[in-house]
Amino acid sequence: MSSSPALADAPPDPVPGAGPGLLGRWGAAMARHRSVVFALWLLLVLAGGAAFPALDARLGAPDFTVPGSSSARADQLIAEHFSAFGVEQDLLVVHSPSYTADDPEFRESVTRATAAAGAIEGVTGVIGPYQGDQAAQISTDRHTAFAVVGLDGDIAERVATATRLQAAVAATAAGDFEVAVTGYGPMQADLMEVETADMQRAETIGLPIAAAVLVLALGALVAALLPITVTAAGIAVAVGVLFGLTTWLTFDSLVLSVATMIATGTAIDYAMFLVSRFQEESHARGVTSRTQRAAIESAVAATLDTTGRTVLASGIIIMISLCSLVAVGLRMLDGIAIGVIAAVSATLCAAVTLLPALLAALGPAVRRGALPERLRPAIADDQPSAWDRWARTVMNRPVAFGLAGVVLLIACAFPLTTISHGIDMGMNSLDGHPSGRATVLVQDEFGPGLLAPLTVVATGPTDTPLPAAAQSAVLSFGAELDRDERVARVLPQQADGRVLLTVVPRDSFDSASVADLTREITDRADAVPGAELSVGGTPAVFADVSDRIAARFPWVITLVLTVSLVFLIVAFRSVLLAVKAIVLNLLATGAALGVTVAVFQYGLGERLLGFTSTGFVQVYLPMLVFAVLFGLSMDYEVFLIRRIRESWDRTHDNGLAVAEGLRHTARPITAAAAIMVAVFAGFVTADVLELKQIGFALAFAIALDAVIVRLVLVPAFMRLLGDWNWWLPRLPLTRRRTE
Template sequence: MSTTSVEPRAGALGRLAAYSFRHRWLVLTAWLLAVVAAFGANKAFGGDFSADYTAKGSDSAAAQQLLEQRFSAQAGDTVDVVFRVPSGVSAQRSAIEAVLAKIDAVPHVAAVDDPFTTPGSISADGRTLLTKAHLDVVNPEDMPVEDAKAIIAIAEGATRAPVEMAVGGQSIGSAESGSVGSEGIGLAAAALILLLAFGSVVAAGLPILTAVLGLGVSSSLVGVVAAATAVPDWSTALASMMGIGVGIDYVLLLVTRYREQLAAGREPLRAVVATAETAGRSVMVAGTTVVISMLGLFGMGLSYMRGAALVTILAVLVVMASAVTAVPALLGAVGTKVNSLRLPGTGRRPVGHAGIWVRWSRTVQRRPVLGTLAGVGILVLLAAPLLGLRFGFPDSGNSADGTQTRRAYDLAAQGFGKGANGPLLLAAKLPAAGDTAALETLSGSLRTTPGVASVTPVVLSPDRSTAIMTVVPTTGPQDAKTETLVKHLRDSVVPAATASSGTEVHVGGVTASAIDSTSDVVKRLPLLVGGVVGLSMLLLLVAFRSVVVAVKAAVMNLLSILAAYGVVALVLQGGWAGQLIGIDTATPLPAFIPVLMFAILFGLSMDYEVFLLSRMRERWIVTGDNSRAVAEGLAGTARVITAAAAIMVAVFAAFVPAPDVILKVIGVGLATAIFVDATVVRMLLVPAVMQLLGRANWWMPEVLHRRLPNLHIEGRPEFHLDDEGEAGPVTLPGQRTVRVPV
């Protein structure tokens, strides 16, 4: 095939790759300009991060709305201020008041409660004082870090024997979290793995360079997305994880296929077109599955989920665009020198060498029942801790020892009981201005309710149309008994005390809001699972033209995700496994994390499924032998999948040292799932199950065969097979080649 005949006969991806190859410097310049333009757009139009975790239409949301309308000074976020004086806080009153005055002068502090006149602010033994600084921001993300650090500095300066002081709250915790540069750590680890996999500085540098280009565009545009919709601050780290991980993985697949084509004797342009027509198609399908999975988050009806999904989808789309334009341009720039600058002792095997992977596949295929049982057994064992998982939101009690938030939590619990760290706020709309008769009855009932430690007096709003009072439980905010108490107050105590009075009471506060949010997310989870699994199966059905492949992929992905959930549940128990990653107390799992993990992992698991099965289908079409297709498909992709999985694990594991529990848990879950998926599932379960199913793997009803489009994910033979019909170095010797109708 001549060079000039390649492009006209190629598909759209092949033609685009040929254009990028020929106009390589123009394409690369356009990508550099895109990075600059994205950075400029962020500077000009970028918005601030924000997130609303309240459950719409819930009782706690109604309470928050009343606070915002009638108690604006108390509607914002708060900072807990705790003093402990062994000789009694009254002896240090002047010093304490001086410190509170300093906090009151910090920007964004609207007011500080006077603990010496506010009932319930001093413990029964007189040694502990707990008050609140009210901020003028509703969401903790809106509190500037420098102002939160100013409050921390005041607390640290005031802690002198015999006075012990600490401050807590979400804004304080965010300021203490800081950053560990996880993106840089992930990139460095990925670079090392690529060097070992390719044995060439040039080949290893291409995926890193492409990932940096994509990250430069997508990370800069996050601010633009934040200006249009609510985007939580942690979503930037998530998008970076995904952008780096899938970006390097996709380019790794492309560069590996390009090297195979060069090793088969093809000149660079034809090798690039063949790469686009085979691996490029796999990348497009794989990226589309990730996007579909993330789109499932829109069905949750949660604004912060939509924001996180949007920035992640943006990162993946940028990666897909770079894979079909920037990569061919870079390959055009390096040409046949892609294997240059070899490292001593590495990269000496022939590209695509089957080696150990053929022998491994044959071993599994000889005992498919044993392989299937072993794989399922491992996944079930890993998933077992999931039975003890607790949903909820981590609080300051889960912060690291020595932090301000943990010290404030422990001091408050020591002086007032565990419930002081999770008070319930009852907001009431009165039938007439100042009519608190029903609330006085309710207050009496609350004091005799089991599980209630104390109740503050009723406080009226300035216009006397609304009232609030605080209920302190006897149990902590994460205790199941606290959730039971909230339900009991809403279902029994409040209705009984306010019946026929016209008083409308809502149970709110941070603890009640967390309970409502968890319940809301869990209720919506089936919508996400059904939508993502259904759409992904449809895409696989079209891509591989096989009902069995689509169903098998969905089942195996679900099993690997459950295994990852089990590992997350294990580390959250705070035992030996948790202490390895800095979790030393039993910690609940925010319900949105498994939802987020499901969307991400289902898409990423499909990536490896697409990489593996596209090569298997390619060999099936050529040989018509299912056993051979499975063995050669595994042999042709095992090194790529292993390296890609190692990179993804390294990128996700780089977020485990993060101080933020949410990022830490997401890193553990994603790294575990990718490792399990690339080893137990792809290297054991897939070949075993596909051997058991035989030719049924590739069955599709005739009506679907005629009606569904053919994506040719396995590529077009004229662009990647030689004249004898073989796909090059992965083929097993001594076996006959047969063409199977597509």
């Protein structure tokens, strides 16, 4: 018999017959005062629902600005010294298949559109094709022309201006003319509409599947309705919270999509775990009538004391993971972190307040609408089952199963070694929108580089005017760029002793070639004598974002792992279980990201999933997916280990504890994973590529985690570790309290 390690003298989890803990007493209070709880939640849900239209109106575009970067400084200098030029230059496109730019009707259409554009607040100036460079602004066939429209303000203000601008110029179109605006701001405005439609479609697909899985997992219609009800209430309150936060913060449509996606999946899972445990606890107490108030309240208290603790621990881990994104220092990731934390907090609050009240009100009625007995899950069945046999099969050959699982995860993660980053704007999803049509016209007739050119602003030291020699050097630098085969043209401008070079690439601003060109220009700019050059424009912003994420990603990983390790040691009361959980989560997350790279970067299955590979993944995807997945996949680890811990505290038999824990959790974990996969996979139908990538990565990771990690690797490694699973050094905070 192997020697056992010294076990920590730690307080055990609540056991049957013991008095309820703090969370159990809270659950009992929710049960007793359920009428008050229902009234408060009704008010909160109504307020949150009423806030949704206002929140939708306040959503802005993703803000990729990197504080203190060269691109941010370039925008600031343009606003100060080239205000008529505008921080952003959009293109007002006029097209007619019947008339040409030489016809008076065409000229009249351009005049009406440019006049309407110039009257919009936030527009700094308009240069029409007849006032500017006709050779550059009128197509070769003379059927298409564009005006340059300057926009001022931050990204949120520019998107709002672009929305008003699009509506104003579209109203001027008459007869056989198309009039629309394209550029970064107009495209972002239309992308927000596309993302909203994507989110609604994903929910339409995912939620019915989740509802069907709930019925099978819980065995009754009423029981299945509870998680859906609680989730809907939590999301409504989350909307209200996000609306309140918009008083101080700006959120974009991606924040709402990601927050809704994650909060919906976690909320349904949490509620399902709690309802499943309540069914066990009420069955153990012989609850058959709603008049058995004491027994029902006791079942609610026990549910919160056991599974409720697990749910809280899981929610906290998700918040810890998401908080790490703030360390990057990007407003876009800050918004996602705050939005998801707010949404998860709201749904977590619903799980530990509204759900206990509903369970207390229903009592045994949660079993109404029961499925046929052969389809219902066993409640508190202590007899060995297929899951016991599976657990013992794995534990009888732990090395073989453990090695096979680890090799599979490493193989899936291998494509990460060739990962390539970029930012795809989602222009391919804009078909049918004004900016999409204008974008196609510009790309076909003038070249894609016009959509968002680079801007190079040259000043003297500390923003002083340039000496004459330095101005000549800057202009010579611009002439060199103009001869670069990757550059369509360079347009120099001078004002207040400063020089602005507008560099129009030949390729689209979100292409890999323009990203390389941007970095090369930035490097070469340092060599211009007597001048300080700041490189701006959308391509430069994207480059700065990529550099910032690459530099901060290791810090995010370190922060998440360190804080999670400490938290898990406290939650599991075990050092090795916490380390094992982190290592397995890293493997599963790496595997999911590797497969995501294979699909979206290599293009494997692109026809099946309905997209065209860009040759890279979104630059922020690995960091976002790591933070989210690390929190989500830990849900099942905490749920499984805490249930195994309950058995271990009772029997001190490691093999029996693992088998019992798997027996009680395998079905709900599998169902919970299926629900999350359904919710996340719904976003694979999105037209916007970044939503498709996020949905695919999360769905695949959860499936991998539930099947390979929880059902194979956890029992295998727990068998190999034996009693050392439960080792914890004797520390003051872990010693057993004595009465």
